[in-house]
Amino acid sequence: MIIVMNSGATEQQIEGVVNKIKEAGLDANISRGTERTVIGAIGDERKLEQEYFEALPGVEQAMHIVKPYKIVGREWHKQDSVVNIKGIPLGGNQIQIIAGPCSVETPEQMALAAQEVHAAGCRLMRGGAFKPRTSPYAFQGHGVEGLKMFRTAAEKYNLPIVTELMDARQLETFMEYDVDVIQIGTRSMQNFDLLKEVGKVNKPVILKRGMSATISEWLMAAEYIAAGGNHNIIFCERGIRTYETYYRNVLDVTAIPVLKKETHLPVIVDPSHAGGKAWMVPALSRAAIAAGADGLLVEMHPNPCEAWCDADQALTPQELKDLMVSLGAIAGAIGRTI
Amino acid sequence: MIIVMNSGATEQQIEGVVNKIKEAGLDANISRGTERTVIGAIGDERKLEQEYFEALPGVEQAMHIVKPYKIVGREWHKQDSVVNIKGIPLGGNQIQIIAGPCSVETPEQMALAAQEVHAAGCRLMRGGAFKPRTSPYAFQGHGVEGLKMFRTAAEKYNLPIVTELMDARQLETFMEYDVDVIQIGTRSMQNFDLLKEVGKVNKPVILKRGMSATISEWLMAAEYIAAGGNHNIIFCERGIRTYETYYRNVLDVTAIPVLKKETHLPVIVDPSHAGGKAWMVPALSRAAIAAGADGLLVEMHPNPCEAWCDADQALTPQELKDLMVSLGAIAGAIGRTI
Amino acid sequence: MIIVMNSGATEQQIEGVVNKIKEAGLDANISRGTERTVIGAIGDERKLEQEYFEALPGVEQAMHIVKPYKIVGREWHKQDSVVNIKGIPLGGNQIQIIAGPCSVETPEQMALAAQEVHAAGCRLMRGGAFKPRTSPYAFQGHGVEGLKMFRTAAEKYNLPIVTELMDARQLETFMEYDVDVIQIGTRSMQNFDLLKEVGKVNKPVILKRGMSATISEWLMAAEYIAAGGNHNIIFCERGIRTYETYYRNVLDVTAIPVLKKETHLPVIVDPSHAGGKAWMVPALSRAAIAAGADGLLVEMHPNPCEAWCDADQALTPQELKDLMVSLGAIAGAIGRTI
Amino acid sequence: MIIVMNSGATEQQIEGVVNKIKEAGLDANISRGTERTVIGAIGDERKLEQEYFEALPGVEQAMHIVKPYKIVGREWHKQDSVVNIKGIPLGGNQIQIIAGPCSVETPEQMALAAQEVHAAGCRLMRGGAFKPRTSPYAFQGHGVEGLKMFRTAAEKYNLPIVTELMDARQLETFMEYDVDVIQIGTRSMQNFDLLKEVGKVNKPVILKRGMSATISEWLMAAEYIAAGGNHNIIFCERGIRTYETYYRNVLDVTAIPVLKKETHLPVIVDPSHAGGKAWMVPALSRAAIAAGADGLLVEMHPNPCEAWCDADQALTPQELKDLMVSLGAIAGAIGRTI
Known part of the structure; x- marks a missing residue:
């Protein structure tokens, strides 16, 4: 100092x-x-x-002149870490596109969604059962029932599932339904008690960046999880809050090379929540992969116009397929695969 | 729409x-x-x-052209609401200065702090038992033991106590130790499950503004509490995150008249966390009261240089006394008392 | 309305x-x-x-429900515009990488820089003769002498030159030395008198985004130029100011697809000023091209360690060559050339 | 370093x-x-x-560990500086409220405005002849004709006039019409050539803070003026750009005590442009004075509903009078006069 x-x-x-x-x-x-x-x-x-x-x-x-994070820092762990999700590697040469709807709505919707995620060539599926909503009067997610629907739909295609944990009291249920990847949402990035709890379990964790979190705070939030013993952490950049009002958030691509320098852990990007509009997703996805992201978290809905939340940001199944082709070319250009 | x-x-x-x-x-x-x-x-x-x-x-x-909040909105509740804290009114003509240390350290420190809070003429006391810290390696607060120390020290001077709740699982303990005012911290403003829980109890809640929360999101967070049945909500502006690096946060005084227009609930200000330095507190406190705030949440430590956290932002006992005199004059200038 | x-x-x-x-x-x-x-x-x-x-x-x-900009808006001009810079097209299928030093220092430095820009395969050269510096005590640029040195060095390789205009009183000199592209810097984006002046001349203009300008303000600044009769406008995203302190600015890639939707004019990116560090430039450059940018403005110095300003953000000649190869692959992946 | x-x-x-x-x-x-x-x-x-x-x-x-500014810094000039404006002191015990319309419209409007400014007890008058407008299609001010109207109207009540200079080429005209205080607007804070020019004249300068300027950049902008020989500089905080959309800017009251610590020069506040709405002006004005500001720049229009620009932020003559009374009480509470 x-x-x-x-x-x-x-x-x-x-x-x-x-x-x-x-x-x-x-x-x-x-x-x-x-x-x-x-x-x-x-x-x-x-x-x-x-x-x-x-x-x-x-x-x-x-x-301070020394970095405050230790376990997650690259200074003491030079090699890239690869997080193993039921045999699927996140963080290596192969890029993972995790797709699925914003929220779990019905068994039919989820069955169709899983089929389309699989058909597009994605190996992991996302979906929300517990939903953080700005308004108490908006649909709050199906909760445990949603987890069941999600598990059933994804199993048919052997897709590991990614879903958000909002409250430590739900963790037991997440373990019971064997959620494959626990997502910590942007509003929970500094819910330190929640971070401590997921630090104790043996499950990969996607840690989304807080809406206005600095790189340093984000790394320290990961250090909370790591300090508990769980080192299977994946950073997810999802746009930051700025003065610009044309789009919901500003996707911070600079965070990708910076995290790659500061930490050995994988970094993915959520282009759907960043821009907030489906038509922005392809450009943002290509930018993220070109900048070195190890994967994406993309919203796709079998029928966006009927989606129960964030309808305007979900891709259609066809758009997801087209995106996969386009990302394959970008991945190839930088010596990776998709 | x-x-x-x-x-x-x-x-x-x-x-x-x-x-x-x-x-x-x-x-x-x-x-x-x-x-x-x-x-x-x-x-x-x-x-x-x-x-x-x-x-x-x-x-x-x-x-949308209609406000999304109903219970907390002034449109449907024209009169100012006054929150009653064990007989002490927050939101009326009398301004309340809530003072105390950042964190509960020892019984001696708390005894001295309570004595000084009382001596300065403050009617409520603050102190942290559960502390949200950016680093997992920093002091995390004494927890339940801290609540006990706080309760004992404050009781001697009949000072109702204000302390932060970080996790819904601690709520029962808060009720057991009869915490008088539950504080929801800036990092928890959109911890919706926590908001729902404090919405069910019959205790005043201080809802701090999220680090980069809009006025609308903040009002919606209060609506979450109100929708559960608890209308004893106090808004607390504590500075927002901006590009400026000279001070920790930018105290948003404009939020005071704006909240007064949008909601009937009381509004207080935390000048200590806003600026982050003790020497900025008097100017910010005067500005807040002059702009119409109903109270302040101020950090005071019997011996700031020995404080276990945020040492640089706590006032000394004498500085608190001087501040009270200065705020009395400002309050008088706008027809209120302190 | x-x-x-x-x-x-x-x-x-x-x-x-x-x-x-x-x-x-x-x-x-x-x-x-x-x-x-x-x-x-x-x-x-x-x-x-x-x-x-x-x-x-x-x-x-x-x-307002109608866009306030007319000439620059895509609503009334569906086709992409291509700006012709002495025969070099900016805005078409071919991507243009404009490289060169931050500031014009000596004839030798400029001769070497021009040679390296050409050798890397770039078709346009940048360099600052008039420099906007935060401190009045810092090197302010060589002014007119700098323009001469720049012109001489670039001519040898037939490289059109791009340089910043800070004051309307210098415009005549710019015309005299036949500057090929006039750059309006981030601090001048809303220097309306300057915009009006460059609107009257027949020279391509690179309009950098203001440090915290919204997309709408930026388009309106371009409209000022266009309203004067000069439609040869190129938008340049160079990072926006946010709360993040790890890097100088946050490169706003979302602005690229958004501008492409709102305007028919070309869009380029300055990855050097965005991140502020040379090691960030390759990742940011790839992201920009992958997101659809029509070109880049990149800092390269024959010997960065001896640069008179912004030494830490300039690429070496070899790094520029490597970047060109890497960008060629990305361009190919999206069906464009470099 | x-x-x-x-x-x-x-x-x-x-x-x-x-x-x-x-x-x-x-x-x-x-x-x-x-x-x-x-x-x-x-x-x-x-x-x-x-x-x-x-x-x-x-x-x-x-x-760097040493402040980059010298002339404007308090480190080398401990005493407060008072700027003398035709005998009216700005920076001493007496607070100056500078009032007037956003833009000069007609001789009648200016005559009425001057009368009301004087009647309210203000000693200086503001008004815009050259207007920086976001749109090229909006009213750009009457220019030189406006200066004449302003001069004539103000002279009747011996009110020194404050008006914005946007372009160095207009400076001679400003000297000719003997403008008493030159205002450098928020968009020109880093127009370094303009700063150098006003540094050479012997006129007080109000330097508005850039929309997203840091305290340090602002002080350096003042240093540009001071380095030229003109030390009659007045800082004007006018709100900064943030993510909040309810109000136009966030008035940064913390800047007031911080500038008072860093510089010996006077500090005033523009509450009208900060909030952007007339109803916010009284609360913001009181906050500014309570925080230690040496004066205010307030918009008042004889008939706001007919104002040619920023109609929604101008006070009526009666509102200005009421504000003066209210500010008198705040000033008294901190031992100053108005």
């Missing part, structure tokens, strides 16, 4: 900071510049809190 | 939209402009989903 | 709005809903100002 | 950085931590560019 003192800091204040560093078991290096004195803390600076030092008299600013 | 058709929309597409409106039990008004046809849905438009209509062929845009 | 009245709006207020619409030469359609009355203005609504109607008594909200 | 090396940085890379620091005439302090080596540059670090060092091999990050 670097501690920058005020221009008028006294010797006593400098000593005060040095003492606090030593009390924490670290060493101090003092550098007296022409306008500022800078103190460096030498040792495991993760023990030090920036706010604590910024409250000391004479301190202008304190800055 | 207003549905704007594309410039090239066909008669059949217009008819399709009209039919969908009628299926939902509403009436349609068609207005043919020179460049666009606009269809208005007449009746209870809360039944209609914007996304559903935007997925229909020929539709350019669909817009 | 749609005007939504307050729930308590009187007949007289409704009449007042209708009269104002008629005074402007348009017709009014009144739709009385259960909770709100909505008035539609029929005719050329571009004559009406939203703010004007929102100031009238009883009005809750006024909304 | 602090330079943090990568965890795997070699001795040669460390030496390379040290050499570059010495070449610039500074000294280097090397601190070898357990995970990172940190190099401190000792001397006038303003000579070093962060980007330059971040481009060197082995460097992870470079950070």
